[in-house]
Amino acid sequence: MPIKIPDSLPAKEVLSGENIFVMDESQAFHQDIRPLRIAILNLMPTKETTETQLLRLIGNSPLQVDVILLHPSSHTSKNTSPEHLKSFYKTFDEISDRRLDGLIVTGAPVEQLEFEDVNYWEELKEIFEWSKHNVTSTMHICWAAQAGLYHHFGVRKVSLPEKCFGVFPHTLSHNNFKLLRGFDEVFHVPHSRHTDVSREDIEANPDLQILAESEEAGVYLVSTHDGRQIFVTGHSEYDPFSLKWEYDRDIAKGMDIALPKHYYPKDDPQRTPPAVWRAHANLLFANWLNYYVYQETPYDIGPII
Numbered sequence: 001m002p003i004k005i006p007d008s009l010p011a012k013e014v015l016s017g018e019n020i021f022v023m024d025e026s027q028a029f030h031q032d033i034r035p036l037r038i039a040i041l042n043l044m045p046t047k048e049t050t051e052t053q054l055l056r057l058i059g060n061s062p063l064q065v066d067v068i069l070l071h072p073s074s075h076t077s078k079n080t081s082p083e084h085l086k087s088f089y090k091t092f093d094e095i096s097d098r099r100l101d102g103l104i105v106t107g108a109p110v111e112q113l114e115f116e117d118v119n120y121w122e123e124l125k126e127i128f129e130w131s132k133h134n135v136t137s138t139m140h141i142c143w144a145a146q147a148g149l150y151h152h153f154g155v156r157k158v159s160l161p162e163k164c165f166g167v168f169p170h171t172l173s174h175n176n177f178k179l180l181r182g183f184d185e186v187f188h189v190p191h192s193r194h195t196d197v198s199r200e201d202i203e204a205n206p207d208l209q210i211l212a213e214s215e216e217a218g219v220y221l222v223s224t225h226d227g228r229q230i231f232v233t234g235h236s237e238y239d240p241f242s243l244k245w246e247y248d249r250d251i252a253k254g255m256d257i258a259l260p261k262h263y264y265p266k267d268d269p270q271r272t273p274p275a276v277w278r279a280h281a282n283l284l285f286a287n288w289l290n291y292y293v294y295q296e297t298p299y300d301i302g303p304i305i
């Protein structure tokens with residue numbers, strides 16, 4: 001939340017120069033408060049796990065948030081029961097006449113397919129188009145970041161010689177962007193994907209800017225200049241044991257998979273991996289909710305869902 005201080009207090013200039021959010025009294029006086037309306041389009045097969053991970057991060061905020069869970073109607077889920085979807089989820093056609101303050105589109109284990117071979121691709125394209133005019137800010141995670149960058153900006157998805165798998169150090173590529181407020185100069189994020197986004201295509205596009213990256217894992221955070229579309233190529237929302245679970249699963253399947261990098265102490269899979277990305281994950285979501293959703297969204301966004 002912003003700090004409200006008198007315009008003439010010397011600290012105001014110092015803090016503003018440090019990219020700290022300071023609100024003047026007249027702006028604060030005019031702020032109306034209502035619950036935010038955030039939808040999560042959950043494309044993960046492990047829907048219940050992902051719900052919990054994202055809600056944990058969205059919930060760590062002083063703002064009241066009404067959460068709407070969405071699943072693609074054009075895909076029949078193998079791993080999530082119809083009862084769960086019926087009880088807790090809506091589909092896009094049920095909400096498309098409403099507006100949202102924020103939308104999160106999750107990852108999906110389909111990055112080795114062509115976008116056009118993903119069976120909900122047409123529906124996702126429709127949602128992406130709709131989000132441009134009906135959502136204040138959309139955060140795209142992992143495969144959704146690849147899909148969103150491709151759909152909106154023609155950025156190519158590229159195959160990696162080996163899976164990008166582990167917890168990698170990242171640094172900031174931008175000094176003065178609100179999404180990065182309070183970030184450490186080096187922070188860690190899990191990645192787990194077989195493909196990457198083309199840095200060349202992003203750099204060639206004047207509408208996009210790279211905000212953070214990793215020497216080993218590549219581009220991590222990308223945004224449009226107004227922050228209405230944010231692309232996150234890693235999984236800051238992952239639990240401490242998500243990578244272990246994926247690794248054990250693949251070993252059990254007999255796959256030739258390398259250990260997740262920088263994860264197990266001394267690379268020993270018998271030892272407990274420490275979660276070193278929680279603070280970053282909480283700050284990323286808090287900054288997104290505050291600066292790109294709450295501070296930007298209009299007070300009146302129409303009838304409740």
Ligand SMILES: CC(=O)SCCNC(=O)CCNC(=O)[C@H](O)C(C)(C)COP(=O)(O)OP(=O)(O)OC[C@H]1O[C@@H](n2cnc3c(N)ncnc32)[C@H](O)[C@@H]1OP(=O)(O)O
Nearest residue numbers: 045076077078079080107108109111117118119142143193
């Ligand atoms: C790059 C990223 O975004 S990473 C994020 C994705 N990571 C994860 O989902 C990790 C957890 N997932 C898993 O471990 C596995 O997908 C499992 C264990 C749940 C299932 O694996 P398998 O049994 O080998 O594959 P299965 O045939 O069930 O398909 C898995 C999923 O792939 C997706 N999928 C596969 N083919 C298609 C397709 N043509 N179109 C759309 N989705 C597809 C679906 O989401 C499907 O699960 P769902 O129907 O429950 O949504």
Ligand SMILES: N[C@@H](CCO)C(=O)O
Nearest residue numbers: 108109110192193246
């Ligand atoms: N995170 C995924 C890889 C991307 O599909 C997994 O290992 O299940």
